[in-house]
Amino acid sequence: MIPLHSTSLTSLTLEPTTTVSMEQGPEHRRCERCRANSGAIINLRRSQRHGTVIVQETFAALESSAHKGCDLCRLLRQGLIYSTASPAEYEALQSGNQSVVLWYSPANTFQKGMFPPSTRDNFVVSCSVYPKWHMNLIPFHFGPEHGGEEPPSSSDDVGRRSGKRRM
Amino acid sequence: MQAIQSFVAGWISTCRDSHADCGPRGIRSDAGSTLPTRVIDLESSDKPRLFITKEAPTDLRSQPYTALSHCWGAGAQHLTTTQANLEQMVRGIPMEEIPQTYLDAFEVNRSLGVRYIWIDALCIIQDDRYDWQFESAKMCDIYRDAYCTIAANAAQSNGQGCFMEKHGLSLPTNSCRLVAEENGHRSTVVLLPPRPSWKNQILSSPLNNRAWVLQERLLSSRILHFAKDAVFWECSELKSSQFEPNGIPDVKLLADPVSYTYAFRNLTSAECVRSAWLQLVQHYTKLGITKVEDRLPALSGLAKMIQAKTGDTYVAGLWKSSLVEGLTWALSGKDFKSEELHNERPYTAPSWSWASTDRDLGFLTETDMNKLIGSAESAADRDWRFDVEILNVNIQLAGPDPTGQVLEGSITLSGHIQNLPVVTTRSLPVGSTDQIDPGSLKRSLQPGVEAQGSANFIHLDYPKDPSIASFPALRLCHLSSNDRTRTCLLVLEATGKAPDQYKRIGRAVLYGLAPVTELDKRIIKLV
Numbered sequence A: 001m002i003p004l005h006s007t008s009l010t011s012l013t014l015e016p017t018t019t020v021s022m023e024q025g026p027e028h029r030r031c032e033r034c035r036a037n038s039g040a041i042i043n044l045r046r047s048q049r050h051g052t053v054i055v056q057e058t059f060a061a062l063e064s065s066a067h068k069g070c071d072l073c074r075l076l077r078q079g080l081i082y083s084t085a086s087p088a089e090y091e092a093l094q095s096g097n098q099s100v101v102l103w104y105s106p107a108n109t110f111q112k113g114m115f116p117p118s119t120r121d122n123f124v125v126s127c128s129v130y131p132k133w134h135m136n137l138i139p140f141h142f143g144p145e146h147g148g149e150e151p152p153s154s155s156d157d158v159g160r161r162s163g164k165r166r167m
Numbered sequence B: 001m002q003a004i005q006s007f008v009a010g011w012i013s014t015c016r017d018s019h020a021d022c023g024p025r026g027i028r029s030d031a032g033s034t035l036p037t038r039v040i041d042l043e044s045s046d047k048p049r050l051f052i053t054k055e056a057p058t059d060l061r062s063q064p065y066t067a068l069s070h071c072w073g074a075g076a077q078h079l080t081t082t083q084a085n086l087e088q089m090v091r092g093i094p095m096e097e098i099p100q101t102y103l104d105a106f107e108v109n110r111s112l113g114v115r116y117i118w119i120d121a122l123c124i125i126q127d128d129r130y131d132w133q134f135e136s137a138k139m140c141d142i143y144r145d146a147y148c149t150i151a152a153n154a155a156q157s158n159g160q161g162c163f164m165e166k167h168g169l170s171l172p173t174n175s176c177r178l179v180a181e182e183n184g185h186r187s188t189v190v191l192l193p194p195r196p197s198w199k200n201q202i203l204s205s206p207l208n209n210r211a212w213v214l215q216e217r218l219l220s221s222r223i224l225h226f227a228k229d230a231v232f233w234e235c236s237e238l239k240s241s242q243f244e245p246n247g248i249p250d251v252k253l254l255a256d257p258v259s260y261t262y263a264f265r266n267l268t269s270a271e272c273v274r275s276a277w278l279q280l281v282q283h284y285t286k287l288g289i290t291k292v293e294d295r296l297p298a299l300s301g302l303a304k305m306i307q308a309k310t311g312d313t314y315v316a317g318l319w320k321s322s323l324v325e326g327l328t329w330a331l332s333g334k335d336f337k338s339e340e341l342h343n344e345r346p347y348t349a350p351s352w353s354w355a356s357t358d359r360d361l362g363f364l365t366e367t368d369m370n371k372l373i374g375s376a377e378s379a380a381d382r383d384w385r386f387d388v389e390i391l392n393v394n395i396q397l398a399g400p401d402p403t404g405q406v407l408e409g410s411i412t413l414s415g416h417i418q419n420l421p422v423v424t425t426r427s428l429p430v431g432s433t434d435q436i437d438p439g440s441l442k443r444s445l446q447p448g449v450e451a452q453g454s455a456n457f458i459h460l461d462y463p464k465d466p467s468i469a470s471f472p473a474l475r476l477c478h479l480s481s482n483d484r485t486r487t488c489l490l491v492l493e494a495t496g497k498a499p500d501q502y503k504r505i506g507r508a509v510l511y512g513l514a515p516v517t518e519l520d521k522r523i524i525k526l527v
Helices: A032-044 A059-068 A070-081 A087-096 A109-112 B004-017 B084-093 B102-112 B131-137 B137-144 B199-204 B211-219 B259-266 B272-286 B297-310 B320-326 B366-373
Strands: A009-015 A018-023 A052-056 A100-105 A120-129 A132-138 A140-143 B036-040 B050-051 B065-069 B117-119 B148-151 B178-182 B184-192 B222-226 B231-235 B239-241 B383-386 B389-397 B406-415 B417-424 B441-445 B455-462 B470-480 B485-494 B501-511 B522-526
Touching: A009 A132, A032 A052, A032 A070, A032 A100, A032 B178, A032 B184, A052 A059, A052 A070, A052 B084, A059 A070, A059 A087, A059 A100, A070 A087, A070 A100, A070 A120, A070 B178, A087 A120, A087 A132, A100 B522, A120 B239, B004 B222, B004 B231, B050 B084, B065 B102, B065 B137, B065 B211, B102 B117, B102 B148, B102 B222, B137 B211, B137 B297, B148 B211, B211 B272, B211 B297, B231 B320, B272 B297, B272 B320, B320 B389, B320 B470, B406 B470, B417 B485, B455 B485, B470 B501
Parallel strands: B065 B117, B065 B148, B148 B222, B501 B522
Antiparallel strands: A009 A018, A018 B178, A052 A100, A100 A120, A120 A132, A140 B184, B036 B050, B036 B117, B178 B184, B222 B231, B231 B239, B383 B470, B389 B406, B406 B522, B417 B441, B417 B470, B441 B455, B455 B501, B470 B485, B485 B501
16 A cells, blocks of 8 residues: 655655655645655656666556556556557556666667657656567656646657658 | 547548548549449448449449458457358348447448448458459559548457557546755656557557558558557558647657558659568568468558559569569578478468568668678779579469469579588477577588688578588679678579479578679579
């Protein structure tokens, strides 16, 4: 059981000089594990290559936390569900026992063909279910919250669209 | 369907009204083209029926129809039209036997305002060999001329339907804001809700991993993809989804191995098609196919479209104008099936054609040879030459489809045959039944044949007796630069049925072979 919190401000000391705080309104709830992970997630941007954060021990744990209302688990759960291409893959994800991992992906990583391509930096949520490694990009931006409903245009959207393309 | 109806209507109207490539002047031959031989008539919502076009009044034969692209699914009982139930299907298809994917497709059809739909399982008489060959040969026209193709991407079988439960939307998901304070400086990161991507939902879908579906996708003028978590649109000029209804940015489509093959639609010369076809075949051979005999038929519609544009001659999966490059394939698949090892596999193509195998493979083109030889010199300093001359190609077709199944085929050519001595680097488990390590099929040449210390390998298509000390090999082509030459050879085995008649058993790529002259050449037949 992962307790959920709906306090208005939570602080967590990560490093001697880094403090993470999450301002949360009554509609925002986040599980204790995600609260503890938040600072590490932010620091992924600054970490050397291959830095990762284990979000949950399994996808089932992620789903459980999402169902209890954790906003970050919900978002990451959605990302992993969108990475599955069939109901069978989703079922395999549910019964898998591999960790749900988050890492940081600079824009050019897509050239390796691992991810859905993007011209911008992203976080990546992933979970391995043999023989497939499920992963999806989690876009982000800095600065003030965006109302929480509709994601703003990403830099990918600014580029040339596929409309009127001649292939 | 209601939730995405406005998106679909928008895509259809945009495509119909403003996409030149998708309309009558583009890939579709005629907006009001003739119905296929048989279609499903959905006029009656509770009793769809098989409609025989030629039995209808002439004015009813030119109607819009959709086509379904779907996975039949393994092991299940499939509702099909057969010689025995044909009359019953014309009177009415029993609703209780119609699988969910078809029912969902009917619903999509009705929402599009289209009365007819073509479904292979119902519109081809599946136990009539001639009808199957005749109708499957018309795939090019059927998918090209369909008003829209309905693709059931996420369904692994017909029972699963087009509309999947949207688990990703089952919980409200918002942006997540994280705030960090460091040295008194506060930074905020807002994680945004993800989206279903083309790569995850279309390219990785069960549907697009089926061999038959490749040409269905490429031949269709418009496709509505019913993926697991979203509906996607695809036509010649636009790819979009309900999440990105105005178009998916090009960068997100780069991973699509099929995108480049759209080039076929605009290509008119055999030369332009050459490399694109080899790439297409490489992709195609990675896809799943239930019956190995379908290896050529499942690509037949696409071959016909190219043939019509280029006028080139199709020979068992390759093009006559670029036949030598087409012979350079080597297998890259990992598993052998026991029927391959025991020669029990049904005949699908002559040994020199990629269609003679069940596994994925790669060709060795001039571009690949350039990469192998290194980048020290400019491409202009290199000499790419064919070492064989094709004298005659003979193909005997198995049925009425000129780009379909073949009974036999041969190439008569003039070239240089030499013996390649080999040493076996690992023991070859000849006589084994299953799952042979493909590494065991790599045989290195004896040191005396190696040049410049480079690795020379023979890639055999099937395990051979390890006691064989040498193989005959035919020089196909070579790329030479200032200081080195790389040669591609076909590894052969005499059939014993006629003098100078051989079959292909592998491919070799060697460094440093001495040049040959015209006098060294002889005429052989490859079967």
